[in-house]
Amino acid sequence: MFIQSVDERNAVNIVLYRGGWVDLDGLVNDVILAECPKIASAKEFGVVLDAVIARLLDSGRPSAN
Structure with missing residues (x-):
């Protein structure tokens, strides 16, 4: 699953594996x-x-701040 912020600056790709783990790869706030x-x-x-x-x-x- 690919999720991107409205401004397209931040995104994450999520893959759920049947074996019991999740891969999370993305870019958030650089x-x-x-x-x-x-x-x-x-x-x-x-x-x-x-x-x-x-x-x-x-x-x-x-x-x-």
Whole structure:
């Protein structure tokens, strides 16, 4: 699954493997993501997906500094 921010500056590619892991590759705030969390259930995949989406959405917000 490929998800891109509206401004097209941030994106993530997510691949769920039947063997129990997820490949996450992307670019968020000019930082390269390359993660491979292990999962044991669809619920855990949902948690990983929610976290990735939250990171992607937060990347477009101005900092509080």
